Amino acid sequence: MSVTLSDVANRAKVSPATVSRVLNGNYPVAAATRERVLRAVDELDYVLNGPASALAASTSDLVGILVNDIADPFFGIMASAVQAEMGCQDGDGTGRAGGEKLAVVCNTGGAPDRELTYLTLLQRQRAAAVVLTGDTVDDPAHAAAVAAKLARLAEAGTRVVLCGRPPLTAHPDAVLAALPFDNRGGGRALTSHLLELGHRSIGHVAGPAERTTTRHRLEGHREALAAAGLGGDRAGGGLTVHGPYDRRSGYEGARELLRREPGLTAVVAANDTVALGVCAALREAGLRIPQDVSVAGFDDLPFSADAVPALTTVRLPLQAAGARAGRLALGTEKPPPGRVAEIAAELVVRDSTGAPRTG
Amino acid sequence: MSVTLSDVANRAKVSPATVSRVLNGNYPVAAATRERVLRAVDELDYVLNGPASALAASTSDLVGILVNDIADPFFGIMASAVQAEMGCQDGDGTGRAGGEKLAVVCNTGGAPDRELTYLTLLQRQRAAAVVLTGDTVDDPAHAAAVAAKLARLAEAGTRVVLCGRPPLTAHPDAVLAALPFDNRGGGRALTSHLLELGHRSIGHVAGPAERTTTRHRLEGHREALAAAGLGGDRAGGGLTVHGPYDRRSGYEGARELLRREPGLTAVVAANDTVALGVCAALREAGLRIPQDVSVAGFDDLPFSADAVPALTTVRLPLQAAGARAGRLALGTEKPPPGRVAEIAAELVVRDSTGAPRTG
DNA sequence: CGCGCCGTAGAAAGCGCTTTCTACGGCGAT
DNA sequence: ATCGCCGTAGAAAGCGCTTTCTACGGCGCG
Numbered sequence: 001m002s003v004t005l006s007d008v009a010n011r012a013k014v015s016p017a018t019v020s021r022v023l024n025g026n027y028p029v030a031a032a033t034r035e036r037v038l039r040a041v042d043e044l045d046y047v048l049n050g051p052a053s054a055l056a057a058s059t060s061d062l063v064g065i066l067v068n069d070i071a072d073p074f075f076g077i078m079a080s081a082v083q084a085e086m087g088c089q090d091g092d093g094t095g096r097a098g099g100e101k102l103a104v105v106c107n108t109g110g111a112p113d114r115e116l117t118y119l120t121l122l123q124r125q126r127a128a129a130v131v132l133t134g135d136t137v138d139d140p141a142h143a144a145a146v147a148a149k150l151a152r153l154a155e156a157g158t159r160v161v162l163c164g165r166p167p168l169t170a171h172p173d174a175v176l177a178a179l180p181f182d183n184r185g186g187g188r189a190l191t192s193h194l195l196e197l198g199h200r201s202i203g204h205v206a207g208p209a210e211r212t213t214t215r216h217r218l219e220g221h222r223e224a225l226a227a228a229g230l231g232g233d234r235a236g237g238g239l240t241v242h243g244p245y246d247r248r249s250g251y252e253g254a255r256e257l258l259r260r261e262p263g264l265t266a267v268v269a270a271n272d273t274v275a276l277g278v279c280a281a282l283r284e285a286g287l288r289i290p291q292d293v294s295v296a297g298f299d300d301l302p303f304s305a306d307a308v309p310a311l312t313t314v315r316l317p318l319q320a321a322g323a324r325a326g327r328l329a330l331g332t333e334k335p336p337p338g339r340v341a342e343i344a345a346e347l348v349v350r351d352s353t354g355a356p357r358t359g
Numbered sequence: 360m361s362v363t364l365s366d367v368a369n370r371a372k373v374s375p376a377t378v379s380r381v382l383n384g385n386y387p388v389a390a391a392t393r394e395r396v397l398r399a400v401d402e403l404d405y406v407l408n409g410p411a412s413a414l415a416a417s418t419s420d421l422v423g424i425l426v427n428d429i430a431d432p433f434f435g436i437m438a439s440a441v442q443a444e445m446g447c448q449d450g451d452g453t454g455r456a457g458g459e460k461l462a463v464v465c466n467t468g469g470a471p472d473r474e475l476t477y478l479t480l481l482q483r484q485r486a487a488a489v490v491l492t493g494d495t496v497d498d499p500a501h502a503a504a505v506a507a508k509l510a511r512l513a514e515a516g517t518r519v520v521l522c523g524r525p526p527l528t529a530h531p532d533a534v535l536a537a538l539p540f541d542n543r544g545g546g547r548a549l550t551s552h553l554l555e556l557g558h559r560s561i562g563h564v565a566g567p568a569e570r571t572t573t574r575h576r577l578e579g580h581r582e583a584l585a586a587a588g589l590g591g592d593r594a595g596g597g598l599t600v601h602g603p604y605d606r607r608s609g610y611e612g613a614r615e616l617l618r619r620e621p622g623l624t625a626v627v628a629a630n631d632t633v634a635l636g637v638c639a640a641l642r643e644a645g646l647r648i649p650q651d652v653s654v655a656g657f658d659d660l661p662f663s664a665d666a667v668p669a670l671t672t673v674r675l676p677l678q679a680a681g682a683r684a685g686r687l688a689l690g691t692e693k694p695p696p697g698r699v700a701e702i703a704a705e706l707v708v709r710d711s712t713g714a715p716r717t718g
Numbered sequence: 719c720g721c722g723c724c725g726t727a728g729a730a731a732g733c734g735c736t737t738t739c740t741a742c743g744g745c746g747a748t
Numbered sequence: 749a750t751c752g753c754c755g756t757a758g759a760a761a762g763c764g765c766t767t768t769c770t771a772c773g774g775c776g777c778g
Contacts, residue, residue: 002515004764015728020766027767030726045511050483051413052764055733060410062484070442070464071435080429083466102480104463105429107442121461124409125421152404156361247665280665306606306639308667363734374758379736386737389756411734414763 003046012040023048054126059157063103063329064122068110068134072245073301074271074318078133078163079105081322085330101128101330110134110211112142119149122158129159129329133322135213136165143170150174163325164316166212167340177328177335179321179343183213186314186345187220190268190296193312193347195228197355199266199294204240205253205278207270214242214270217298221268245270250277258285265293265356272297272304272313279307279352290354300348309351316345362405371399382407413485418516422460422688423481427469427493431604432660433630433677437492437522438464440681444689460487460689469493469570471501478508481517488518488688492681494572495524502529509533522684523675525571526699536687536694538680538702542572545673545704546579549627549655552671552706554587556714558625558653563599564612564637566629573601573629576657580627604629609636617644624652624715631656631663631672638666638711649713659707668710675704 009016021027022037054060065082067075086103106118122130147170150160154174167178194202207214241256243249250269269275275297279289287293289309300315321343327333368375380386381396413419424441426434445462465477481489506529509519513533526537553561566573600615602608609628628634634656638648646652648668659674680702686692
């Protein structure tokens with residue numbers, strides 16, 4: 001049926017062991033022998049049997065990347081950066097060539113149980129590494145389950161990296177490194193910016209209430225508000241609505257906020273996509289951006305600079321963070337001290353925010 | 360170290376064979392025995408060893424999804440739909456539960472060699488199925504190489520499905536089914552729409568010249584032009600520029616077109632993202648959309664409806680196509696007769712196109 | 719000149735599963 | 749009552765690799 005190692009060995013007139021060693025390059029093989037083997041590989045169009053190899057070596061070259069929503073560029077950018085680090089360039093068809101991995105992305109849809117299922121599936125494949133991107137639900141039970149799962153993965157030799165996700169509280173040593181985003185700092189910077197412009201009535205269309213990212217961004221927002229002496233009921237809850245990370249949530253959230261507080265002069269959105277929805281609703285209500293109402297996003301996705309008006313937002317270095325996570329997963333880069341390195345968020349002021357109407 | 364099948368067998372006081380049969384559910388096992396085994400699995404927190412299982416059964420539960428750009432929602436939507444069909448809901452931690460697969464997406468970046476490398480990697484993993492989404496480069500050598508690779512995959516029992524990609528010319532039987540998009544028809548409909556509105560000077564910011572999708576959309580465009588008696592030099596080449604599928608290409612392409620033909624009244628873009636870039640450039644040139652220049656996109660991605668103005672475009676049922684591809688890959692759905700089913704494209708007229716300035 | 723070491727290659731024992739083939743009761747049929 | 753079949757379970761032979769352990773020349777050294 002299919003070509004095996006021994007077929008290659010026969011053709012090259014060596015033992016299977018030698019072929020294996022040539023392919024893995026982890027044992028001295030005379031140049032002439034190597035040549036002969038490689039030629040045989042080529043002539044027979046041999047492709048390594050991954051499962052067999054994984055079984056014997058009890059490790060595979062699979063690297064899993066978990067994302068919440070594959071259709072969201074936020075994750076796409078990170079996943080793509082992780083994959084790029086795996087350098088998928090082997091050249092010869094054997095799929096060998098030192099350390100190159102099959103980086104695969106798994107779409108959890110943000111659902112806790114799918115997250116666990118994928119983790120199990122990856123554990124079952126004896127994945128070499130797992131990168132978890134994005135936040136998770138803020139539920140102790142689920143956090144514990146995930147932490148336990150990751151601990152077992154780590155035990156089995158899988159390298160676990162968190163990218164844009166808060167460190168584990170339960171089994172912190174299960175992960176090689178955590179690269180959380182500074183969502184709180186970003187949220188604070190954004191709201192401070194709005195406050196400095198003179199805004200006092202700031203709405204917030206936040207993400208799903210149960211997500212850690214939502215909580216952190218909101219905390220930053222409130223910290224800024226509190227620092228300006230604007231804590232209390234209204235700012236704290238009255239002008240905050242929750243919804244998923246999509247455009248529709250922004251649209252509906254903005255309408256709801258407008259209903260609650262027609263005098264609103266600024267809206268902070270959960271992210272850039274939501275901000276676009278907010279803009280649409282405001283425009284529909286006959287409000288100009290930023291003359292009548294300022295709008296701010298989060299993440300600085302590529303389209304944000306092109307929106308009309310260009311979106312003020314908080315830049316998260318998704319690509320850089322993903323790349324770093326990839327290197328960490330591969331072992332190319334040393335983990336940060338304490339295994340945690342917060343990724344800074346940077347305020348990017350564009351055209352969608354301005355001073356409020358006077359009066 | 361890790362828990363094996365025999366551990367479970369010992370604990371349940373049965374043979375390993377029986378445990379395997381319970382887990383795979385493809386052999387009669389007495390209810391009481393099954394119970395006992397499942398309890399043991401649970402108590403030991405057993406996770407199947409994928410590679411071992413794949414080796415013995417010579418098939419794995421890995422399903423690969425190849426995409427050109429994971430950060431592009433065009434692919435994200437399809438990939439997500441494919442994954443959704445794999446139903447990743449096993450419940451118990453064993454990762455068993457009939458037929459549920461590990462659907463993984465592989466990002467080729469549109470590069471022919473990465474496409475081949477991923478295919479090799481998947482072949483090496485003895486993937487159960489492979490779904491190739493999106494178009495490919497219009498190069499006979501590469502097409503032949505891919506076709507050959509797919510033929511070998513098919514030979515080894517991997518189910519190959521093409522989604523939004525033209526059927527193979529070389530080894531057509533290697534693929535189970537091809538679901539190409541009607542890019543030509545869509546392109547024709549779009550340009551016809553513009554012609555009916557009265558446009559006569561229509562620019563085209565096309566995709567990369569070497570891609571099949573680009574060629575097909577362009578062919579549709581020219582067919583419409585020719586049907587209106589507007590073939591020839593200008594329409595055929597002078598008002599067409601090429602670039603990647605990103606916003607920047609639209610921006611620069613539009614500027615170039617404006618330079619070549621200031622009297623331009625409409626621009627067709629390679630896709631919606633490009634169209635956004637076109638809009639930005641036009642606006643920057645002081646042109647209103649659609650009063651001065653009409654703009655049309657392609658794909659109908661979610662943001663297109665929200666753009667300002669809302670984009671006239673051609674809807675491709677990405678989600679439905681992906682889902683169907685997933686079912687085909689799983690074997691849940693019968694392949695279409697002839698193994699090819701073209702996916703229809705539908706013109707969606709919104710606010711970015713209108714009648715040209717008179718005079 | 720002989721001893722041991724180094725560089726290179728082979729033999730063979732698994733890795734943890736699946737699956738065929740065999741075994742063994744208990745049942746209906748003859 | 750006996751035969752054979754069905755339903756269920758075990759034994760054991762691999763699946764195609766990796767890797768340890770062993771083997772074997774040729775070399776430098778004593």
